[in-house]
Amino acid sequence: MEQDTIFAPATAPGRAALAIVRISGPRAFAALTELAGDVPAPRRMSRRTLRESSSDETLDDALVVAFPGPATATGEDVVELHLHGGRAVLSAVCARLAGLDGLRLADPGEFTRRAFLNDRIDLTAAEGIHDLVDAETDAQRRQALRQATGGLADALDRWRADLIDAMARMEAFIDFPDEDLPETLQAEIGLRLRSLGEEMTLALADGRRAERVRDGLRVAILGAPNAGKSTLLNWLAKREVAIVSEIAGTTRDVLEVHMDIGGYAVTVADTAGLRETPDEVEAEGVRRALARAEAADLTMVLADGGAGDRGRQAVGGLLGEDAIAVATKSDLGGERVPEPWIPVSIRTGEGTERFLEVLNAAVADRTDRVGAVALTRARHREAVAAAAEAVNRSLGALEQAAPLEIAAEDLRLAAASLGRVLGRVDVEEILDRIFAEFCLGK
Numbered sequence: 001m002e003q004d005t006i007f008a009p010a011t012a013p014g015r016a017a018l019a020i021v022r023i024s025g026p027r028a029f030a031a032l033t034e035l036a037g038d039v040p041a042p043r044r045m046s047r048r049t050l051r052e053s054s055s056d057e058t059l060d061d062a063l064v065v066a067f068p069g070p071a072t073a074t075g076e077d078v079v080e081l082h083l084h085g086g087r088a089v090l091s092a093v094c095a096r097l098a099g100l101d102g103l104r105l106a107d108p109g110e111f112t113r114r115a116f117l118n119d120r121i122d123l124t125a126a127e128g129i130h131d132l133v134d135a136e137t138d139a140q141r142r143q144a145l146r147q148a149t150g151g152l153a154d155a156l157d158r159w160r161a162d163l164i165d166a167m168a169r170m171e172a173f174i175d176f177p178d179e180d181l182p183e184t185l186q187a188e189i190g191l192r193l194r195s196l197g198e199e200m201t202l203a204l205a206d207g208r209r210a211e212r213v214r215d216g217l218r219v220a221i222l223g224a225p226n227a228g229k230s231t232l233l234n235w236l237a238k239r240e241v242a243i244v245s246e247i248a249g250t251t252r253d254v255l256e257v258h259m260d261i262g263g264y265a266v267t268v269a270d271t272a273g274l275r276e277t278p279d280e281v282e283a284e285g286v287r288r289a290l291a292r293a294e295a296a297d298l299t300m301v302l303a304d305g306g307a308g309d310r311g312r313q314a315v316g317g318l319l320g321e322d323a324i325a326v327a328t329k330s331d332l333g334g335e336r337v338p339e340p341w342i343p344v345s346i347r348t349g350e351g352t353e354r355f356l357e358v359l360n361a362a363v364a365d366r367t368d369r370v371g372a373v374a375l376t377r378a379r380h381r382e383a384v385a386a387a388a389e390a391v392n393r394s395l396g397a398l399e400q401a402a403p404l405e406i407a408a409e410d411l412r413l414a415a416a417s418l419g420r421v422l423g424r425v426d427v428e429e430i431l432d433r434i435f436a437e438f439c440l441g442k
Contacts (some may be wrong), residue, residue, distance in 0.1 A: 003026070003102075005023065005027040005103045007098075007106060008110075008111070010022045013087075015085060019083045022441060024114060035051065037051075040065070042067065043066070046386040049062075050062050060094055061084075062084070063081075064081055066078075066079050071112070076118065124152045132144035132148050137263050140265055146374065147374060152380070167408055167415070173185075173186065190398050191409075203384060204375070210374035211378075218296045219297065219300065228302055229302055231346050236257075236259060237268075242255050262362050271285070272288065274289060292423035297322065298322050301324070305330045311327075324359060327341040342355050350365045390413040390417065394411045
């Protein structure tokens with residue numbers, strides 16, 4: 001791959017003011033010379049006429065910039081062509097590049113993959129770049145940016161450094177058993193490993209938060225028929241998503257809507273009304289509603305405020321730590337609603353501000369946490385879990401006065417597990433899976 005020079009559009013397809021084409025590899029500057037006649041001063045945007053050499057036809061009046069390697073995004077010579085954004089212009093320039101010797105269209109994610117292979121970034125930063133491109137909410141952007149700029153890598157590097165230091169101290173005991181080493185040294189190693197294991201355990205406990213930011217929190221709306229579930233969904237989505245009807249049992253399947261709530265990505269599911277019914281289709285909808293509630297990170301339990309205590313008692317069994325209790329149609333009931341129920345009327349707006357405050361707080365509490373080690377993927381959690389288990393085994397071996405070789409081997413396994421997250425050992429089997437998700441030109 002190092003012999004190839006790759007190119008690809010780095011902007012989205014379609015009509016736009018500008019289109020950017022990136023070129024990376026040993027023939028990047030030669031390609032620029034073929035199109036523009038020369039290579040301008042490094043890292044300075046210059047205006048050039050791009051031409052078809054065989055016919056001297058003008059392809060575009062463009063801005064070009066050359067970045068000499070290795071201090072570039074990919075670690076290679078890089079060229080950017082800033083073109084007019086018409087489809088015909090982009091197509092003509094890409095066709096010209098494809099006709100040059102040694103150039104080919106890049107595979108998805110290949111620019112970022114080369115950055116990784118040339119030690120410009122580690123795997124966690126590559127994944128952060130991918131998440132940053134896909135970010136749709138402020139929380140996703142903040143988390144992805146922290147990871148892309150080394151937030152996760154810094155924590156893992158610190159853990160690995162502690163493991164390697166502990167391994168070095170153990171090796172001193174193993175290799176020089178007759179030396180006059182401090183008797184407290186082994187105890188210090190144990191204290192450091194215990195602290196390290198606790199940090200990893202805490203990161204694993206918070207791991208689902210980071211994944212929720214990246215993938216979106218799952219919220220289910222539950223309640224009896226005609227409790228106002230579809231009305232609430234439409235109000236949250238600010239559009240007519242679900243059919244609203246006075247006929248009970250209108251919603252019979254799970255209806256999902258992706259939305260931004262308080263800066264966080266949330267998937268809200270409207271479900272069938274919960275009741276016993278002889279209708280097989282509606283009964284299946286009730287079963288799916290209960291299954292969605294079981295899988296949800298947060299539920300909104302709705303009771304018809306006009307039905308009083310009877311309505312609240314009918315769904316009271318659904319309340320729990322991860323539930324928000326909402327008494328809908330509050331404009332129809334004159335009685336005071338007890339805690340924890342929030343009286344809400346979508347028709348008059350009563351209670352909607354308080355409801356949104358509670359909902360935003362609940363979503364934020366289950367997602368982002370500033371300062372925490374963000375394990376945004378299952379592979380991160382699996383590797384850190386394996387490292388934590390190995391650290392605890394090593395600590396147990398020390399406490400039981402087992403041979404130090406056993407404790408040191410467990411620390412080596414822990415360091416290797418963290419190294420796999422960063423991409424420093426045993427990464428070939430996961431490279432294709434990670435970079436195949438990237439868009440073309442990134």
